[in-house]
Amino acid sequence: LAISVAVMGFGTTAAVAETVGFSQIGSESGWRAAETTITRQQAEKRGIDLRFSDAQQRQENQIAALRSFVAQGVDAILLAPVVSTGWDNILMEARDAEIPVVLLDRRIDAPDDLYMTAVGADSVHEGEVAGGWLVDEVGDRQCNVVELQGTTGSSVAIERKQGFENAIADHPNISIIRSQTGDFTRSGGKEVMESFLQAENGGRNICALFSHNDDMAVGAIQAIKEAGLNPGEDILTVSIDGVPDYFRAMANGDANATVELTPNMAGPAFDALQAWWQDGTLPPKFIQTPSTLYTQADDPEGEYQRRKDLGY
Numbered sequence: 038l039a040i041s042v043a044v045m046g047f048g049t050t051a052a053v054a055e056t057v058g059f060s061q062i063g064s065e066s067g068w069r070a071a072e073t074t075i076t077r078q079q080a081e082k083r084g085i086d087l088r089f090s091d092a093q094q095r096q097e098n099q100i101a102a103l104r105s106f107v108a109q110g111v112d113a114i115l116l117a118p119v120v121s122t123g124w125d126n127i128l129m130e131a132r133d134a135e136i137p138v139v140l141l142d143r144r145i146d147a148p149d150d151l152y153m154t155a156v157g158a159d160s161v162h163e164g165e166v167a168g169g170w171l172v173d174e175v176g177d178r179q180c181n182v183v184e185l186q187g188t189t190g191s192s193v194a195i196e197r198k199q200g201f202e203n204a205i206a207d208h209p210n211i212s213i214i215r216s217q218t219g220d221f222t223r224s225g226g227k228e229v230m231e232s233f234l235q236a237e238n239g240g241r242n243i244c245a246l247f248s249h250n251d252d253m254a255v256g257a258i259q260a261i262k263e264a265g266l267n268p269g270e271d272i273l274t275v276s277i278d279g280v281p282d283y284f285r286a287m288a289n290g291d292a293n294a295t296v297e298l299t300p301n302m303a304g305p306a307f308d309a310l311q312a313w314w315q316d317g318t319l320p321p322k323f324i325q326t327p328s329t330l331y332t333q334a335d336d337p338e339g340e341y342q343r344r345k346d347l348g349y
């Protein structure tokens with residue numbers, strides 16, 4: 038049985054078992070892997086046929102996947118866009134095929150009629166929460182910060198950086214002395230942190246690390262230890278995601294704070310799609326997920342256990 042509904046420029050045949058194509062960035066971080074696991078679980082429980090593609094963090098692979106989903110005539114597309122530009126043409130092909138696109142966890146620079154809605158955190162706010170913690174933590178003390186940036190050109194790397202800079206703007210005692218991408222990976226975070234430590238008197242000039250995600254921070258913590266310093270004490274660490282291994286580091290005193298990002302972006306995305314398939318209800322253009330700060334005072338061991346049950 039198929040119900041044909043042509044609404045607001047998106048037409049679709051909402052079949053009994055909808056087919057959704059998911060173009061996932063890759064599995065560069067623990068958070069990303071959890072997002073994939075939870076998306077599969079969310080599709081399963083809704084009886085949605087999920088077609089999955091892992092792009093190994095390459096935009097051209099995502100574009101090819103989207104073109105394939107359009108050719109298959111899927112009922113909807115989920116896209117976690119690795120970078121924020123270069124999507125207009127392929128998204129016009131999806132729109133011309135009347136296939137709605139929902140963005141997960143990152144944003145794009147494109148006309149907003151090219152996607153139905155975007156699910157994710159306010160990434161500028163994430164950076165502001167992280168920076169705000171450091172401002173409160175160091176007070177008037179001079180604090181040289183090193184920054185591990187996420188994937189170059191991704192909306193989250195651009196916006197988290199902006200937010201952190203907003204938070205420290207009125208505190209001249211806090212400044213970012215080095216900033217480089219670690220591409221959201223543990224190995225990237227470790228390698229770049231090693232170069233920061235070597236360049237900054239073995240790390241003795243560094244007061245704090247701001248990392249755009251926990252996986253890079255976990256790699257950096259290893260590098261700090263190998264340099265003979267105590268992470269979480271000699272060098273404070275503040276990060277974003279809230280993955281189990283970072284909570285474990287906080288429980289051990291090796292890390293200080295993180296801003297949680299839910300890996301369950303698919304739940305709100307599928308809810309929006311099902312409402313639309315059901316009766317043509319269109320979601321808002323942005324469905325915001327919360328950004329909660331966790332520190333060593335917030336039962337990090339318990340949070341570690343809770344997230345192990347979450348799909349990590």
Ligand code: GZL
Binds near residue numbers: 065068142252298
């Ligand atoms: C953020 C998401 C980021 C995570 C990283 O919304 O896009 O991508 O913070 C992941 O762990 O690589």
